[in-house]
Amino acid sequence: EDQVTQSPEALRLQEGESSSLNCSYTVSGLRGLFWYRQDPGKGPEFLFTLYSAGEEKEKERLKATLTKKESFLHITAPKPEDSATYLCAVLDSGGYQKVTFGTGTKLQVIP
Amino acid sequence: DTGVSQNPRHKITKRGQNVTFRCDPISEHNRLYWYRQTLGQGPEFLTYFQNEAQLEKSRLLSDRFSAERPKGSFSTLEIQRTEQGDSAMYLCASSLAIGNTGELFFGEGSRLTVL
Numbered sequence: 001e002d003q004v005t006q007s008p009e010a011l012r013l014q015e016g017e018s019s020s021l022n023c024s025y026t027v028s029g030l031r032g033l034f035w036y037r038q039d040p041g042k043g044p045e046f047l048f049t050l051y052s053a054g055e056e057k058e059k060e061r062l063k064a065t066l067t068k069k070e071s072f073l074h075i076t077a078p079k080p081e082d083s084a085t086y087l088c089a090v091l092d093s094g095g096y097q098k099v100t101f102g103t104g105t106k107l108q109v110i111p
Numbered sequence: 112d113t114g115v116s117q118n119p120r121h122k123i124t125k126r127g128q129n130v131t132f133r134c135d136p137i138s139e140h141n142r143l144y145w146y147r148q149t150l151g152q153g154p155e156f157l158t159y160f161q162n163e164a165q166l167e168k169s170r171l172l173s174d175r176f177s178a179e180r181p182k183g184s185f186s187t188l189e190i191q192r193t194e195q196g197d198s199a200m201y202l203c204a205s206s207l208a209i210g211n212t213g214e215l216f217f218g219e220g221s222r223l224t225v226l
Contacts, residue, residue, distance in 0.1 A: 097142065098159065098167055
């Protein structure tokens with residue numbers, strides 16, 4: 001069974017204070033690792049897909065990296081509008097289409 | 112609006128009643144997914160369609176849950192004899208092919224409250 005564990009559960013940052021969110025995963029074979037952003041009361045919004053160890057993707061203040069066992073979402077100089085829950089998810093290579101999500105990290109950025 | 116549309120957005124029902132949710136995916140997407148999310152948790156996979164075929168179903172999905180996608184377009188998720196534990200946000204997502212960017216396009220969800 002695929003497993004995704006995210007830490008911390010919640011993170012409170014001052015505006016401009018950079019930090020990282022962690023996602024550790026267990027799959028039989030990784031087809032893709034995904035990061036989503038979710039605002040309260042809304043569905044998740046896709047951010048990145050990472051396919052292999054060493055890969056990095058960037059979007060504005062966010063940068064996602066991938067190793068064989070975990071992924072990090074680095075947030076550089078965050079702004080209050082970055083406040084959201086960030087979800088990590090994996091798709092294994094077993095021929096199925098089930099994407100398994102972690103429980104998320106709730107990020108609050110204070111002005 | 113060409114995004115994923117879900118109806119109703121909110122449903123309050125009494126225990127034992129049946130409820131049905133509808134999902135209209137992005138028109139050119141052939142894959143459709145249902146997820147359930149409770150407060151403080153990540154989305155939990157329920158089932159997946161490719162066109163009209165239901166190809167995967169979670170072992171957690173009891174017999175009271177049924178999903179259809181009759182013409183490969185919209186989908187319905189029915190919950191029979193609702194229980195308080197069914198209270199959750201039911202999310203629908205669609206995609207073209209997960210092997211590319213892996214992006215699932217989610218709707219805004221249907222929130223179910225069972226009294």
